[in-house]
Amino acid sequence: MISEIVKYSLVLLLLITVQKAFIELISISEHNIQPDIVIVAVVYISVRRGQIFGSIFGFSAGLILDILGGSFLGLLALCYSISGFIAGFFSRDEGKYLYKINFLYVLLFTTAINYFIYFMVYFQGAPISFGDILFKFVISTTVYTGVISLLYVFMPQKTNMLKAR
Amino acid sequence: MKFFGEILFSIKEYLVLTLLVIVSLVLLFSNDNSQIRFIRALTIGTFGTIQSGFNVIPNVFDLESENKFLREKNIRLANELAEFKEAKLENIRLTKLLKLSQIPELDFISARIINKSMTHSRNSITLDRGKNEGIEIGMPIVTDDGLVGRVVSVSNNYSLGQILYNKSLKVSVKNQRSRVDGILEYDGSEKIMVSHVPKSSDVKQGDLFITSMYSNQFPRGIPVGIVIEEGNLDNMFKKIVLKPAVDFNLLEEVFVLKFIPDEERNSLENAYSEQQ
Numbered sequence: 001m002i003s004e005i006v007k008y009s010l011v012l013l014l015l016i017t018v019q020k021a022f023i024e025l026i027s028i029s030e031h032n033i034q035p036d037i038v039i040v041a042v043v044y045i046s047v048r049r050g051q052i053f054g055s056i057f058g059f060s061a062g063l064i065l066d067i068l069g070g071s072f073l074g075l076l077a078l079c080y081s082i083s084g085f086i087a088g089f090f091s092r093d094e095g096k097y098l099y100k101i102n103f104l105y106v107l108l109f110t111t112a113i114n115y116f117i118y119f120m121v122y123f124q125g126a127p128i129s130f131g132d133i134l135f136k137f138v139i140s141t142t143v144y145t146g147v148i149s150l151l152y153v154f155m156p157q158k159t160n161m162l163k164a165r
Numbered sequence: 166m167k168f169f170g171e172i173l174f175s176i177k178e179y180l181v182l183t184l185l186v187i188v189s190l191v192l193l194f195s196n197d198n199s200q201i202r203f204i205r206a207l208t209i210g211t212f213g214t215i216q217s218g219f220n221v222i223p224n225v226f227d228l229e230s231e232n233k234f235l236r237e238k239n240i241r242l243a244n245e246l247a248e249f250k251e252a253k254l255e256n257i258r259l260t261k262l263l264k265l266s267q268i269p270e271l272d273f274i275s276a277r278i279i280n281k282s283m284t285h286s287r288n289s290i291t292l293d294r295g296k297n298e299g300i301e302i303g304m305p306i307v308t309d310d311g312l313v314g315r316v317v318s319v320s321n322n323y324s325l326g327q328i329l330y331n332k333s334l335k336v337s338v339k340n341q342r343s344r345v346d347g348i349l350e351y352d353g354s355e356k357i358m359v360s361h362v363p364k365s366s367d368v369k370q371g372d373l374f375i376t377s378m379y380s381n382q383f384p385r386g387i388p389v390g391i392v393i394e395e396g397n398l399d400n401m402f403k404k405i406v407l408k409p410a411v412d413f414n415l416l417e418e419v420f421v422l423k424f425i426p427d428e429e430r431n432s433l434e435n436a437y438s439e440q441q
Contacts, residue, residue: 020212024282032283032355051178059185063192067208069282069289074192081185085178126332126353136354 008045008053012061015041020068026148033140035148038065039114042080043087043107047097051088058084075121083114104146104153111142202302202318210320213279213291242309271384273307273420274298276324283413288330288351290314294421295322303382305422311388311410312336312376313419324421329357329389329409337380338389343367346377347405349389357390359405360398368395368405381426381434 015038027034038061046054062080066073087110090097097106115138123133173180276298280291294300296319306313306326314328327334329351336349338359345366347359359374372392378385390407398404 017212020280020282027283052181055178055182055185059189062189064208066192068212072193074189074194077192078186078189081182081189085182088178122332123353128352128354132354 004049008041008049008057009060012038012041012045012057013064016061016064016068019065028144032137033144035144036111036115036141037145037148039080039083039111039145040107040149040152042084043110044098044103046084046087046110047090047103047106049088050091051085054084054088054091055081056084058082072122075118079114079118082117083110086110086113100153104149107149108142108146111145112138115141206318206320209291209318209325210295210323213293213320213323272423274300274423275418275420276300278417278419279323281413281416283330288328289317290326290328290416290419292316292324292326292419292421293322295320295324297321299423300324300421301425303426305383305387305424306419307387307422308411308416308419310412311390312383313411313413313416315382316421326419328413329411330413336383336389337377338374339377339379339385340366340368341373341375342369343372346379347374349374349407357407357409359392359407360402362403362405364397364401364403366403368392368403370395373410374407381430384422384424 019036019038023034023037042054042058042061045057058080059077062077063074065080066076069076087106090106097103116134119133119137123137274294276292276294278290279293282289290306290313292300292306300316300319302316302319304316306315306328312329314326314331314334316324317327317333318325329336329349332351332353334351337346338349339346343366345362345368347362349357349359351357362368370392374389374392376383376385376387376389388410390409392405393408394404394406396404
C-alpha cells in the first residue's frame with residue numbers, strides 16, 4: 001500500500017515536471033491549446049484505486065500545478081479532486097475501464113468535466129461567450145489530451161503496465 | 166454509535182471529496198495570503214532549480230536566425246542611440262526651460278527566462294534571478310521594446326512574473342499622442358484591451374499606449390502596445406485592442422526595474438476608496 005502511494009506520487013511529480021517544463025514544446029500556442037498529461041495519471045490512479053485515492057492524488061497534483069502556475073491558487077486542485085472522484089466511479093467494474101479504448105472514454109469524459117469547471121470559473125466575468133469557452137478551450141483541450149493519451153492507450157501489451165494487474 | 170459509524174463509513178468517499186472541495190475553496194478565496202505567498206516562493210525556488218538544469222541545452226536550430234536578428238537589431242539600435250542622444254540633449258534644454266523635475270533614473274536587474282507559459286492560466290514567466298539579486302514583489306519587468314509584466318512571487322534565486330496576457334494584471338495606460346487614459350487588461354482569450362475609454366475619445370489605429378503617470382505600479386512612459394483595432398464597445402465606451410510592444414513568443418531576456426510601488430500612496434488611496 002505505502003509502496004504504491006510512493007510510486008504514484010513519484011509518477012505524478014515526474015509528469016508535473018514534464019507538464020511544466022516540456023509540454024510547451026507541443027502546445028498549439030496560436031490557439032491556446034495544451035494537452036494535460038497530469039490528468040491522464042490522475043484518471044489512471046482513480047480507475048485503478050477508487051474515488052478516495054483519485055480525489056486525494058488529484059487534489060495534490062492540482063495544488064502543485066496551481067502553485068507553479070502563478071494564477072488562481074486552488075482552482076486546479078478543486079477541478080482535479082472532482083475529476084479523481086468522477087473517474088473513481090469506474091473503478092467498481094473490476095478493471096474493465098483500465099484497458100485500451102474504455103480507458104480513453106473515461107479519460108475524455110473526465111477531462112471534459114475537469115476543464116468545463118476550470119474554464120467556467122477562470123473566465124468568470126470575462127467578455128467571452130459560452131460557446132467560445134466550450135469549443136475553443138474545453139473541447140480542444142480534451143481532444144488534444146485524448147490524442148496524447150493514445151500513446152499510453154495503445155502501448156504494446158508487453159510493456160503496458162496495466163497488464164500487471 | 167456503531168450504526169452512526171457504519172453510515173459515515175458508507176459515505177467516506179463523499180466526505181473526502183467534500184473536505185478537499187472545502188480546502189480548495191478556502192485556498193481560492195485566500196490567494197493573496199502571506200503564508201500562501203511563502204509556499205509559492207518555496208516551490209518555485211525548488212522547481213526553478215530543476216528547470217535551470219534543463220535550460221543549459223542550447224537550441225541549435227534557433228542560433229543562426231537569432232544571430233542574424235541580433236546583428237540587425239544592433240545596427241538599428243546604434244542608429245537609434247545616436248538619435249536618442251540628440252533627443253536627450255534637446256529634452257534637457259527644454260526641461261530646464263519648463264522648470265520640470267526630471268524622472269529619477271531607474272536601476273535594473275537583467276534576468277533570463279527559464280520557463281514561459283503562454284497558454285490558459287499559465288501566462289507567466291519564471292526568471293533566473295531572485296531575492297539574492299535584489300528582486301522584490303511588485304517590481305516591473307520590461308525589455309528594450311516595452312512592458313512585459315510584474316513580479317508576483319520571489320524565492321532566493323528565482324522569481325515568477327505575471328505578463329500582460331494574465332487576467333490578474335491591470336495597467337494604467339495613456340495614449341502617447343492624444344493623452345487619453347485607460348486601463349489595460351487581458352480578456353482571457355487572445356486580446357489585450359484598453360477599457361474605460363469614453364466613446365468620444367481621440368484614439369486611432371497605430372497609436373502607441375504607454376504606462377501612465379497615474380500608475381503606482383509602473384514608472385510612466387514605458388511602451389505597452391499599439392492600437393490594432395478600434396471601435397465602439399457600447400453606448401459609452403470604446404473597444405480598443407492592442408498589439409503588445411513586446412513579442413512574448415520571442416522573449417528570452419528581460420530587465421527587472423528596481424521600482425517599488427509607493428506603499429504610503431497605496432494605503433492612502435485604498436483608505437479613501439474604502440470610505441466611499
